[in-house]
Amino acid sequence: MYADDVKLYTPVRCEDDARALQSDIDSLVHWSRVWGLSLNPAKCHVISFTLRTSPVLAAYTMDGVTLKHHAQVRDLGVILDSKLNFAHHVDATVAKAKRMLGLLIRSMQLPVPRRHVKLEHKVMLCAFNAHVRSIIEYGSVVWSGAAVTHLKRLERIQHSFLIWLACSSDHSSFNLAYDHLLQHFKVSSIKSRFMQHDLMFIHNVFHGRLDSPQLLSCFQLSAPARRIRSPVLWHIPFARVAAVKNGSFCRISSMCNEFLNACVSLDFFCSPSSDCKSTVRSHATRAGTF
Numbered sequence: 001m002y003a004d005d006v007k008l009y010t011p012v013r014c015e016d017d018a019r020a021l022q023s024d025i026d027s028l029v030h031w032s033r034v035w036g037l038s039l040n041p042a043k044c045h046v047i048s049f050t051l052r053t054s055p056v057l058a059a060y061t062m063d064g065v066t067l068k069h070h071a072q073v074r075d076l077g078v079i080l081d082s083k084l085n086f087a088h089h090v091d092a093t094v095a096k097a098k099r100m101l102g103l104l105i106r107s108m109q110l111p112v113p114r115r116h117v118k119l120e121h122k123v124m125l126c127a128f129n130a131h132v133r134s135i136i137e138y139g140s141v142v143w144s145g146a147a148v149t150h151l152k153r154l155e156r157i158q159h160s161f162l163i164w165l166a167c168s169s170d171h172s173s174f175n176l177a178y179d180h181l182l183q184h185f186k187v188s189s190i191k192s193r194f195m196q197h198d199l200m201f202i203h204n205v206f207h208g209r210l211d212s213p214q215l216l217s218c219f220q221l222s223a224p225a226r227r228i229r230s231p232v233l234w235h236i237p238f239a240r241v242a243a244v245k246n247g248s249f250c251r252i253s254s255m256c257n258e259f260l261n262a263c264v265s266l267d268f269f270c271s272p273s274s275d276c277k278s279t280v281r282s283h284a285t286r287a288g289t290f
Contacts, residue, residue: 002076012048018058029063041065047073048082051241078139084243086143090150097135097157104131105164121169125185128161137193141201144194145246151290154190162187178289188285195284198252199259202234203276206269218249232257233268259283 001007008024010017032039041062046069048055060067072081072088079089104127110117136154144151155178162181166173173184182189188196202219204210222235234253239245259280260268266279 005075007075012056012058014056015058018056018060022058022060025060025062039063041067045070045073047071047080049080049084051083051243076139078142084247086146087150089143090146090153093136093138094153094157097132097154100135101128101132101157101161104128105161108168118170118172119168121165121171121185124165124169125187128158128165132157132161133193136190137197140194140197141248141252144198145248145251147242148290151190151194155290158187158190182289188281189287189289191290192284192287195255195287196280198255199280199284200277202252202256203268203273203280207273209273219253230261233260 006028008021008028010021010024012018012021029039039062042065044062044067046060046067048057048069057069072079074080079086079092081088108119108124108127110119136157159178159181162178162185163176165171165185166176166181171185173181175181175184181187201210205212205215205219220235222232224231234257236253236257237244237250239247239250244250256268260266263279263283266276268276271279
């Protein structure tokens with residue numbers, strides 16, 4: 001439960017599991033009646049997260065009303081689809097970020113008599129980070145495992161802004177290549193930013209800044225039965241398909257193992273947060289772009 005949003009979920013592998021979930025829904029309806037809370041079945045829906053071609057699909061009812069099945073739902077600003085490839089979320093993010101970028105650029109256009117005046121690039125970067133990059137990065141720990149073809153579109157948005165900035169600001173550049181502009185304006189790529197968010201997320205989970213025992217239990221330490229050539233700190237769950245391999249728990253565990261092997265001087269559990277953050281930032285800058 002979060003605020004007024006309630007979710008009921010369970011693995012459904014057979015009809016008995018579906019009946020158990022329906023029983024939970026009935027218990028929720030009964031509880032709401034006892035406490036005088038009215039539920040609105042029209043705002044409730046069902047979604048199945050599965051990669052199976054023939055999943056177990058059942059009809060669920062709430063207070064006599066059959067709930068609709070949806071292929072995607074929005075949860076706290078993140079669009080979840082049935083296969084968790086997050087293509088729809090990236091589409092929505094790209095569209096929203098482009099609208100905001102267009103609004104930002106139009107609002108910075110000077111009147112004709114002052115078109116020769118160059119804008120201060122640091123102020124423009126702050127505005128971009130606050131109004132556009134914040135849209136791109138929202139909830140990235142959840143969905144940044146989407147296909148690279150989708151994530152490249154996010155890099156293009158930042159590239160478009162940097163091209164405009166190079167032509168309109170007091171820090172101009174004739175070379176409009178993306179890699180050059182990143183260095184010219186001292187800006188991190190979107191891929192680098194996503195990596196920073198992932199690594200600091202697991203750091204905050206293990207240091208108690210994100211107080212969630214359930215999240216903590218999802219990142220298990222590795223304890224191999226015998227000595228291995230390349231020791232790793234976190235166990236990487238078995239994944240057969242790309243959607244699971246790129247999911248948060250596999251992706252972040254694997255990324256953190258690579259980070260700690262590259263930065264052996266950092267003590268992940270004892271180093272201050274500021275030291276870890278600077279090391280993560282330095283490591284992520286070498287990630288390049290999507």
